[in-house]
Amino acid sequence: MTRAPLGVIEQAIGNLAKVDEYLATGMEMTTNATLDLLECDKDLNEETLSDLKNVMLKFVEMETELGHFRSATEHAKQAINGSNDGANLEEIFDDKFRELSSATDADALKEHKAYKDMLQKVTDMLQPGEAEEQLSENVESSDLERSGLIVTQQDVVTKCPFMLTEMTNPVQNTICKHNYDKASVVQMLEARKNVRCPMLGCDNKKNLQMADLVENSDLKRYIEKKARQTGGKRTRKHI
Numbered sequence: 197m198t199r200a201p202l203g204v205i206e207q208a209i210g211n212l213a214k215v216d217e218y219l220a221t222g223m224e225m226t227t228n229a230t231l232d233l234l235e236c237d238k239d240l241n242e243e244t245l246s247d248l249k250n251v252m253l254k255f256v257e258m259e260t261e262l263g264h265f266r267s268a269t270e271h272a273k274q275a276i277n278g279s280n281d282g283a284n285l286e287e288i289f290d291d292k293f294r295e296l297s298s299a300t301d302a303d304a305l306k307e308h309k310a311y312k313d314m315l316q317k318v319t320d321m322l323q324p325g326e327a328e329e330q331l332s333e334n335v336e337s338s339d340l341e342r343s344g345l346i347v348t349q350q351d352v353v354t355k356c357p358f359m360l361t362e363m364t365n366p367v368q369n370t371i372c373k374h375n376y377d378k379a380s381v382v383q384m385l386e387a388r389k390n391v392r393c394p395m396l397g398c399d400n401k402k403n404l405q406m407a408d409l410v411e412n413s414d415l416k417r418y419i420e421k422k423a424r425q426t427g428g429k430r431t432r433k434h435i
């Protein structure tokens with residue numbers, strides 16, 4: 197009787213990898229949606245913001261539960277393997293799952309990296325003074341620094357080194373951390389095979405490959421913000 201349910205459970209656990217992916221995507225989308233809303237409206241009401249935080253906490257909760265589910269299953273499997281009488285798989289699982297769940301409270305969920313990351317980004321965005329400074333004095337933002345975009349005392353590079361036009365879809369080279377516009381790279385790679393990072397003084401001698409490039413959403417956000425702000429400033433100056 198123990199064989200069949202174990203097999204089913206193991207298969208279910210295998211399928212959970214997909215759920216992990218969905219949850220990670222959900223968390224990312226929640227953060228991005230929150231930042232987009234804040235960008236449009238800094239005075240986003242508290243209620244909406246708190247709703248969005250709760251959505252994030254819900255994802256965190258689901259991910260945590262998933263972890264408990266895995267641990268409880270592992271625990272039940274070992275218990276069953278170690279006993280030759282009809283130990284009740286379901287009961288063992290339930291007990292362990294309950295034990296793990298009761299040890300997790302709401303405060304623990306708030307310690308989750310994705311949740312803290314979201315709060316940090318919201319805080320960063322709600323400090324408009326700082327954001328203005330970043331653009332006018334080229335002081336690096338923590339976000340940009342984290343994604344390796346900026347060298348201290350230098351401008352944030354928002355132009356694609358291939359086409360020398362403002363990037364719209366920045367991708368970052370994971371090897372040398374330089375950024376290019378995705379469309380430009382695709383175009384370059386279609387034209388010839390051996391394309392290297394065009395940044396002046398770059399040590400990366402490896403030929404460019406799409407596999408080495410990741411989307412740089414922080415830089416994209418920065419470029420969009422810059423476009424809006426400089427657009428606004430220009431209008432004001434002309435009046």
Ligand SMILES: [Zn+2]
Nearest residue numbers: 372374393398
């Ligand atoms: Zn480079």
